[in-house]
Amino acid sequence: METANGPRKKKKTIRMIPQARTPALEQDPQERARNFKEVNCGYRVEDAQLEAERCLMCPDQPCVRGCPVNIAIPDFIQKITDRDYRGAYDVITASNLLPSVCGRVCPQESQCEGVCTVGESLEPVAIGRLERWVGDLAIKEGWSNIPYIEPSGFRVGIVGSGPAGMACAADMAKAGCEVTVYEAFHEPGGVLKYGIPDFRLPNSIVDEEIGKLRQLGVRFECNTLVGRLFTIEQMIEEMGFHAVFIGTGAGYPSFSGIPGENLNGVLSANELLTRCNLMHARDFPSYDTPLQPGRHVAVIGAGNTAMDALRVCLRLGAETVSCLYRRSRTEAPARVEEVHHAEEEGVQFHWLVSPVELLGDEQKNVRAVRCVRMVLGEPDESGRRRPVPEPGSEFEIETDMVVYAIGTNANPIIGQTSKLKLNKRGYIATDESLATSIPGVFAGGDIVTGAATVIQAMGAGRRAACSMKAFLGLRDTDSVYQERPGGAAASLFGIDRAEHGYARVRLPR
Amino acid sequence: MNANTQTSGYEIVARQDFSDVTYLLEVRHPMLAKAAKAGQFVIVMASEHGERIPLTIADYDRDKGTITLVIQAVGKTTREMQRDLKVGDRLVALVGPMGIPSHIGHAKKVLCVGGGLGVAPVFPQARAFKEAGAYVIGVLGFRNKDLVFWDDKFGAVCDELILCTDDGSTGLKGLVTEGIKQAIAKHPDIEECVAIGPPIMMKGCAEATRPHKIKTMVSLNPVMVDGTGMCGGCRVKIGEVVKFACVDGPDFDGHQVDFDDLMVRLQRFKPTEREANEKFNENCRMRSIPDAAGGAT
Numbered sequence: 001m002e003t004a005n006g007p008r009k010k011k012k013t014i015r016m017i018p019q020a021r022t023p024a025l026e027q028d029p030q031e032r033a034r035n036f037k038e039v040n041c042g043y044r045v046e047d048a049q050l051e052a053e054r055c056l057m058c059p060d061q062p063c064v065r066g067c068p069v070n071i072a073i074p075d076f077i078q079k080i081t082d083r084d085y086r087g088a089y090d091v092i093t094a095s096n097l098l099p100s101v102c103g104r105v106c107p108q109e110s111q112c113e114g115v116c117t118v119g120e121s122l123e124p125v126a127i128g129r130l131e132r133w134v135g136d137l138a139i140k141e142g143w144s145n146i147p148y149i150e151p152s153g154f155r156v157g158i159v160g161s162g163p164a165g166m167a168c169a170a171d172m173a174k175a176g177c178e179v180t181v182y183e184a185f186h187e188p189g190g191v192l193k194y195g196i197p198d199f200r201l202p203n204s205i206v207d208e209e210i211g212k213l214r215q216l217g218v219r220f221e222c223n224t225l226v227g228r229l230f231t232i233e234q235m236i237e238e239m240g241f242h243a244v245f246i247g248t249g250a251g252y253p254s255f256s257g258i259p260g261e262n263l264n265g266v267l268s269a270n271e272l273l274t275r276c277n278l279m280h281a282r283d284f285p286s287y288d289t290p291l292q293p294g295r296h297v298a299v300i301g302a303g304n305t306a307m308d309a310l311r312v313c314l315r316l317g318a319e320t321v322s323c324l325y326r327r328s329r330t331e332a333p334a335r336v337e338e339v340h341h342a343e344e345e346g347v348q349f350h351w352l353v354s355p356v357e358l359l360g361d362e363q364k365n366v367r368a369v370r371c372v373r374m375v376l377g378e379p380d381e382s383g384r385r386r387p388v389p390e391p392g393s394e395f396e397i398e399t400d401m402v403v404y405a406i407g408t409n410a411n412p413i414i415g416q417t418s419k420l421k422l423n424k425r426g427y428i429a430t431d432e433s434l435a436t437s438i439p440g441v442f443a444g445g446d447i448v449t450g451a452a453t454v455i456q457a458m459g460a461g462r463r464a465a466c467s468m469k470a471f472l473g474l475r476d477t478d479s480v481y482q483e484r485p486g487g488a489a490a491s492l493f494g495i496d497r498a499e500h501g502y503a504r505v506r507l508p509r
Numbered sequence: 510m511n512a513n514t515q516t517s518g519y520e521i522v523a524r525q526d527f528s529d530v531t532y533l534l535e536v537r538h539p540m541l542a543k544a545a546k547a548g549q550f551v552i553v554m555a556s557e558h559g560e561r562i563p564l565t566i567a568d569y570d571r572d573k574g575t576i577t578l579v580i581q582a583v584g585k586t587t588r589e590m591q592r593d594l595k596v597g598d599r600l601v602a603l604v605g606p607m608g609i610p611s612h613i614g615h616a617k618k619v620l621c622v623g624g625g626l627g628v629a630p631v632f633p634q635a636r637a638f639k640e641a642g643a644y645v646i647g648v649l650g651f652r653n654k655d656l657v658f659w660d661d662k663f664g665a666v667c668d669e670l671i672l673c674t675d676d677g678s679t680g681l682k683g684l685v686t687e688g689i690k691q692a693i694a695k696h697p698d699i700e701e702c703v704a705i706g707p708p709i710m711m712k713g714c715a716e717a718t719r720p721h722k723i724k725t726m727v728s729l730n731p732v733m734v735d736g737t738g739m740c741g742g743c744r745v746k747i748g749e750v751v752k753f754a755c756v757d758g759p760d761f762d763g764h765q766v767d768f769d770d771l772m773v774r775l776q777r778f779k780p781t782e783r784e785a786n787e788k789f790n791e792n793c794r795m796r797s798i799p800d801a802a803g804g805a806t
Contacts, residue, residue, distance in 0.1 A: 184737050186554055186561075186602035194735075223604040225737060229544050251739040255751065262746060262770050264777045271740035279560065279734065285788050288560040288586055289734075290781035364773040404741075411738050412756050416609065 012056050014121055021123040022051040033314045033345035036198045036282065040104075043133040052080040054118060054125045062115040063127060068459035069167075071095045073112055073127055080130060089138045092131060093145045097170040098209045098458070100139060101163075101192060103132025104201045106455045107304075107335045139208045146215050152176030154472050157241040159226045159414075162190020163454045164247030164445030166213060167461030168468070172245075173216040175465075175474050180241075181213075182224040185278065191249060192454070194278040195270070197308050199315070200338075203277070227417035236440055243440045243468045246420075246428060247461060250408035250446035256300070260358030261404075265292065265366040269299070269309040269405035276312050294401025297321045298369050300355055301405035302332035304453075307339060309403045310347045321347050322397060326354040326374050326387045352376070352387065356394065358402055368396045408451050425450070433467035434460065442468055518599030522575055527658040530582045532591055533567070533629075539574030541605055547633035548611030548728060548760050551576070552736040554602035555590045562586055563733050565705070565759075566606060567629035579629030585785035607736045608759045611726065613637045616700035617644060620692055620723070621667070622714050624650035624685045627706030630728060632662060634703050639666040646696065647671065648688035650710070654678035685710060689717045699723055704763060708772045715763035725763035729754045732777055746770045 025041040026032075032039050043051065055077040063073040072091050079088035092099045108114070108128040116124035138144070154177045158165045161183040173179045187193055189206045210220070226232065226248075235241045253268035255261050272291070275281040279289035297313040299306050302325035313321045323342070325332060328351045332339060343349065350371070357370040373393035376385035410426030421429045421437035427450060428443040430436050436443050444460030446452055469475075523535035541551070550565045568577035582591040594600075611634050619638045623631035628649050639645050647667035651657050652675045663670055671688040672680030681687055685706070693699060702725040704714035711727040718725045731754050733743040738756035745754050746767035752758060 184604060185735065186604070194739075223602050225604055225607060228549075228606050229540055229604075249739075251737065252753070252756070253739070253741040255741070255744075257751075262744065262751070262774065264774060268741040271734060271742045274734050274740055280558070284781065285785050287558045288785065290560075290778045290785070292778065292781060363776075413737060416756075 014056065014118065017054045017056065017118070017122075018050055019122055021054070021126055022047045022129075024126075024129050029341075029344040029346070032199065033311075034317075036315055038202060039199050039341055040129075042136055043129055048080055048130055048133045049083075051126050051130055052077045054122075055081075056117055058117045060117065062117060063112040063125075066112045066115040067095075068111065068455050069095045069462055071112075071131070076134065077125070077127075077130060080134070085134065085137055086141075086143060088134045089143055090145060092134055096458070097212060098163075098166065099131045099135030100205045101135075101201060101209055102455055102458070103128050103130075103135055104205075105192075105196060105304075105453075107453055109336050111455070136205075139205070144212050144215055146212075149174060149217065150176050151178070152472070152474055154178070154242040154474070155180070155240055156468065157235045157239070157244045158182065158247065159232070159244065160190060160247040160249060160445075160447075161188035161210075161220060161222075162247060162249055162445065162457065163192060164249075164457040164461035164464075165190065165245065166209070167458040168245045168247065168442075168444070168465045169213055169218045169461075170216060171462055171465030172243075172468060173213070173218050175469055177242075177472075177474075179216075179218045181218060181220050182226050183220060183222045184225045186222050187278065188220045188222060194274040195305065195308070196454075197273065197277050197312050199311065200308065225413070227413040232414065232418040232420065232438065232441055236438070241440075243442065243472055245461070245464050245468065246414060246436070246441065246443040246447060247445040247457065247464075248411060248414060248447045249457075250427075250451050251411035252409040253404060254407050254409055255404050256355070256406060258355060258357055260360060260366065263358055263360040263364055263366040263402075265294070265400055266358060266402045267404070269301070269305045269403050270408075272309055272403050273305070273312060276316065282316060291316070292401070293317060294399075295319050296399045297401045297403065298324055298355075298397055298399040299403040299405055300324050301407070302327075302334055302339075302349075303405060303407070303451075304334045304338055306403075306405035307334045307342050309405050310342050311345060313401070313403070314345055314347065318401075322399075323347055323349045324353045324355055324369070324371060324397075325349070325351055327384065328352055328376060331384045350397075354387065354389065355402075359396070366399060366402050368398050369402060370394060370396050408446070410450070411447065414447070433470075434464040435467055435471070440471060442471075518601050519603040521594055521596055521598050521600065522573075524594065524596055527579075528656045530591075531626075531656070531658065532580055532582070534578045534580065534590075534594065535575045536578065536600060536603060537575050538603055541603070542569045542571050542574050542576050545569040545576060545606040546610035547613065547637040549606035549608045550730075550736070550759060551578070551603055551605030551607065552733075553578070553600055555586065555594065556601055559601065560586055561602070561734060561736070563607070563730060563736055563755075565630035565728060565730065567632055569633070577629075579626075581626045584782055585789045588786075588789060604736070607755060609757070611637070611703070611728075611760050613641050614701070615641065617642075618646070618696060618699050618701075619643045620646050620648060620689065620699050620702040620718075622648040622650075622685050622689060622702065622704040622706070624704075624706030624710040627704070627710070627728070628659065631703060631705045632659065632666075634705075635663060636666045638703075639668075644668050646692050646699070648673065648685050648692060650674070650685035650688070650706070652676070684713065686713045686717045689714060693718070693721055693723070697721075701726070702763075703727075708768050708775065711763060711766075712768035715766070715768075719764055726760050727763040727766060728759045729761060729766065729771060730759065731771060731774055745774075 076088040076091040113124040156177040158181040275291045280287035281289045281291035352374040359368040374387035377388045380386040442464040444464040445457035525533040567579040582588040621635040647670040650673045731743040734740040743754040748765045
C-alpha cells in the first residue's frame with residue numbers, strides 16, 4: 001500500500017475508477033416511514049474504500065472551491081484510500097469541526113459534488129457520504145482534535161447555538177478566546193436540534209459534536225434570551241465581552257396571508273418540527289408536549305424543511321401526506337436526496353399547485369385546502385420561471401392538518417432591543433466582513449441572509465470568526481502572514497500596527 | 510428530583526397556596542429579576558419530560574433576585590407542578606423576560622383590571638403606573654371570598670380598589686365588568702385601562718370600555734412553544750393583521766383583538782389535554798395506593 005508521501009500510482013482516468021456510485025445502506029421505505037431511526041445507515045468500511053477509489057485526484061480540485069468551508073476534499077479521500085482514517089479526520093476537522101452533521105445535511109449536489117470532475121461523465125464521488133463516514137468513525141473511536149490552545153485573554157460572546165454560532169465558537173476557542181454561547185432553548189444545537197428530524201440527523205450526533213466544542217473550552221449557557229435578559233450593548237459595555245457574534249437564525253415563520261390560516265390544524269413547519277423533535281411530542285404522553293395528529297396532511301412548500309415536515313407526519317401516523325408546491329419539481333429547493341426519500345416513503349407530490357384558501361368546519365378545524373393549478377411563465381428575478389395561476393382550475397384537497405414551510409422572516413428580538421442597524425427586510429445589516437454597525441459585534445447566518453442552509457450558516461460563522469480575529473488583533477492562523485504594504489509607517493518597532501492584540505488596556509468606564 | 514437537577518436549574522425559594530387551584534412560586538434568578546419589566550412573561554419547564562409553558566411575571570424583587578409566578582392548576586403540567594414542587598426544588602428551565610414590556614405612559618388616571626389567573630399579572634402594571642404618578646383604580650374579580658389574594662398588595666399601590674365576586678361574598682356581586690362600569694361612572698376622566706385574565710373576561714372589559722373610548726390594553730396568552738417568535742403557534746388577529754403574541758406582544762389594543770379567534774385557537778389541544786389530564790388523574794390514584802406509591806416515585 002502506497003502512502004500519501006510515497007510514489008503515486010499512475011494518473012487515474014475515468015475508465016479506471018468504479019463506474020457506479022457506491023450505494024449506502026438505507027432502511028426499507030415501507031418500514032422507515034413509520035419510525036424515527038435514520039434512513040441512511042451510512043457506509044461500511046468497504047463501501048468507503050470503494051467510493052474513495054472513485055476520486056480521480058484531479059489537480060484542479062473544483063470540489064474544494066465548491067465547499068463553503070473549503071475542506072481539502074481530495075486529501076481526506078486519499079487518506080481513506082491509504083487506510084489512514086485518523087488522518088482523514090484530521091484533514092476534515094482542519095476546516096470543519098462537524099463532519100457528521102455536514103455529511104448528512106449539506107446540499108452536496110449543489111456544492112462539492114455538483115462540480116466534481118467525475119460528475120461530468122459519471123455520477124460524482126459521494127463526498128458527503130465519505131465525510132459522514134469519517135465523522136461517525138471519529139465518534140465511535142472517540143477521536144477529537146483538541147489542539148493546545150494558548151489563552152489570548154479575550155472573551156467572546158456568541159448569541160445562538162445553531163450551526164453559525166457553533167462554527168464561530170470553534171474558531172474563536174481555537175484562537176485562545178474564552179467563548180460563551182447563549183441559547184434561548186433549554187438545549188444547545190439550534191436548528192440541528194429542533195428542526196432537522198432524527199431520521200436525517202440524530203440529536204445524539206449533534207450532542208457529540210457539541211461535546212467536542214465543550215472540550216475546546218466553549219461554555220454553553222441555555223435558557224438565555226439575549227436581547228431581553230441582557231442586550232447586545234450590555235455584553236460589550238458591561239459584561240466584559242471583547243467581541244460578540246450574533247447567529248440567531250431567521251426564526252419568524254412566514255404564512256401566505258390567504259383566508260383560513262388561523263383555523264385549528266394550521267401550523268408552521270417550525271412548530272411541528274420543534275414539538276416533534278426537541279420537545280418529543282411523538283412520545284406523548286410520556287413527554288408532556290402535545291401535537292394534534294393529522295390523518296390527511298398537506299404541507300405547503302418544497303424546501304428541506306417541507307420535506308422534513310412531510311416525512312415527520314408520515315412517521316407520526318398520517319394516512320396521506322401531500323406536498324403542495326407552486327412551481328415544478330426542477331425548481332424545488334430541497335436536496336435531491338430528500339425529495340427522493342420522501343417519494344419512496346409515499347409522500348404525494350402536487351407540483352404546480354398553489355393554495356388560495358383554507359376551509360374549515362363548524363369547530364374551526366381545517367377540513368380542506370382550495371388550490372389553483374399553475375403554469376410556468378417567464379423567468380423572474382431569481383431566474384426561475386414564475387408560476388402563474390391557470391384560470392378556472394380550482395380544486396379542493398381534503399385535509400385535517402396544513403403545515404406551512406414557505407420560509408421565514410427576520411426575527412425581531414435583536415432589532416427591538418439594540419441599536420444595531422437592520423436592512424429594509426429587518427435582517428441585521430453587515431459589511432462583507434460580517435461586521436455590524438456596532439464595533440466588535442459581528443453577525444452571520446440566517447439573521448443576515450434570510451433562510452439558507454446549515455453549511456452556509458457554518459461558513460458565515462467561520463468568516464465572522466476570521467473578521468473577529470482581525471478585529472481583536474489575533475493573527476489568523478489560516479492565512480500566511482505577510483507584511484503590510486506601507487513599510488515603516490504601518491509598523492511600530494517592527495510590529496504590525498493592525499495587530500493590536502499585543503497590548504490591550506481597558507479603561508474603567 | 511434527581512441529583513442532576515439539584516446542581517442546575519432554578520431554585521424555588523418560596524411557595525404559597527392561595528386556594529386549591531391557585532399557587533405562587535418565587536424563583537431565584539437574579540439576572541431575570543433585574544431585567545424584568547411589567548407585562549413580560551417567562552417560559553417554564555418543570556421537568557426534563559415537561560412541556561414549555563408561558564407564565565406572566567406576577568412580581569419581581571431586584572434586591573432578593575427573585576421573580577414571582579402565580580399559577581392556576583388547570584392542565585396536566587400546572588397540576589403536576591402544584592402537586593410536586595416545594596421550596597428548594599429546581600425548575601429545569603426558566604427563560605425570559607419575554608415579550609415587549611408594557612408601555613407605561615403618562616395617563617393620569619388608569620384602571621387596572623384582573624380576573625382569575627389575570628389578577629397577579631396585572632399587579633406589576635398597577636405598581637408601574639403608580640410609580641409613574643398615575644391615580645390607579647384596581648378592579649379584581651374572584652369567584653368567592655375564600656379565593657381572594659393579594660388584596661393587600663394591590664391596596665398598597667392602588668388609590669381605589671374594587672373587589673368583585675361571583676357570589677357577592679365580598680365586595681361587589683358580579684363580574685369585573687360591573688366594577689369597571691362603577692369606576693367609569695365615578696371617574697369619567699379615566700384615560701387608560703389594562704385588563705388581564707381569561708379571554709372571555711378581557712373581551713368583556715374591552716366591550717365595557719369601548720363606548721367610552723378608553724384605551725384598553727390586554728395581555729394575551731395563547732399557546733406557544735419557544736416564546737421567541739420561532740414557531741408561530743401564538744399568532745393572534747389584531748384587526749386584520751396577524752401578529753405573534755410572543756414577540757409582537759403580549760400586550761395589544763383590546764379594541765382591536767379578535768377574541769373569538771383567540772378562544773378558538775386556545776382549544777387547539779383540547780383532546781390531547783384531556784388525555785394528559787386523565788392519565789395524570791389515574792397516576793394520582795395509583796400514588797394514593799401505598800403499595801403502588803413506591804413504584805411510582
